[in-house]
Amino acid sequence: MDIVEIRQLKKYFKDGPKEVKALDGIDLSIEKGKFTAIVGASGSGKTTLLNTIAGLYEPTEGTVIVDGLDLSKMTEEQLTVFRRRKIGFVFQGYNLIPELTIRENILFPLALDDSRPDTRYFSSLVKMLGLENHLDAFPHMLSGGAQQCTAIARALITKPSIVLADEPTGSFDMKTTQNVAGLLKMTAATFHQTLVVITHNLELAQLADRVVRLRDGKIL
Numbered sequence: 001m002d003i004v005e006i007r008q009l010k011k012y013f014k015d016g017p018k019e020v021k022a023l024d025g026i027d028l029s030i031e032k033g034k035f036t037a038i039v040g041a042s043g044s045g046k047t048t049l050l051n052t053i054a055g056l057y058e059p060t061e062g063t064v065i066v067d068g069l070d071l072s073k074m075t076e077e078q079l080t081v082f083r084r085r086k087i088g089f090v091f092q093g094y095n096l097i098p099e100l101t102i103r104e105n106i107l108f109p110l111a112l113d114d115s116r117p118d119t120r121y122f123s124s125l126v127k128m129l130g131l132e133n134h135l136d137a138f139p140h141m142l143s144g145g146a147q148q149c150t151a152i153a154r155a156l157i158t159k160p161s162i163v164l165a166d167e168p169t170g171s172f173d174m175k176t177t178q179n180v181a182g183l184l185k186m187t188a189a190t191f192h193q194t195l196v197v198i199t200h201n202l203e204l205a206q207l208a209d210r211v212v213r214l215r216d217g218k219i220l
């Protein structure tokens with residue numbers, strides 16, 4: 001079964017008088033429960049594709065169906081709930097909230113939804129990501145790697161059906177990359193999650209079931 005079905009997707013941006021064809025006719029199906037890596041040069045459209053699957057960008061043309069839901073038919077409110085409940089998103093630049101502690105940052109998506117944390121799951125995530133001694137710290141007090149781990153824990157805390165991660169190992173050394181890749185694969189297997197990861201890291205891409213290559217807004 002395909003959890004993501006993308007047909008003839010185009011996303012154009014206006015850049016002054018110019019039009020940038022960030023995505024230029026994408027057809028892509030992603031099978032449920034699989035790990036897909038998206039690779040391609042800078043500017044090839046990777047982040048635009050991920051943001052469109054997450055319902056953060058509205059397509060210029062084409063359809064995006066996620067878990068049976070046609071995103072173009074949803075209201076802004078429905079999209080917000082969809083993102084909160086179905087999608088775990090790890091942003092390219094962490095996007096942590098500076099005024100909140102690490103614990104509060106991780107629990108933030110649950111707070112938005114007024115739901116209670118599964119404390120055992122929280123503890124195991126925090127432990128696996130090596131954050132147990134940092135829970136009361138603020139993001140700026142941590143290394144880039146630990147901030148990245150916080151962003152990953154925050155994406156996983158809601159047990160989303162799809163985890164979308166934009167360069168999740170960008171600031172990691174090789175050992176941490178392997179640990180985090182292992183963690184993402186393990187939580188994906190445990191919670192039957194579909195994993196879509198943008199990466200420049202070949203080792204991480206090699207762990208994927210499938211590698212999708214983008215160039216100039218098209219799939220190669």
Ligand SMILES: Nc1ncnc2c1ncn2[C@@H]1O[C@H](COP(=O)(O)OP(=O)(O)OP(=O)(O)O)[C@@H](O)[C@H]1O
Binds near residue numbers: 013047
């Ligand atoms: N909000 C925006 N407004 C205008 N142009 C944009 C916008 N977002 C992306 N673009 C342009 O669309 C193209 C694709 O950008 P995108 O960020 O998807 O690339 P990427 O593959 O993620 O690159 P990187 O590896 O550097 O993160 C680029 O030419 C970029 O400049």
Ligand SMILES: [Mg+2]
Binds near residue numbers: 046047048092166
């Ligand atoms: Mg990008």
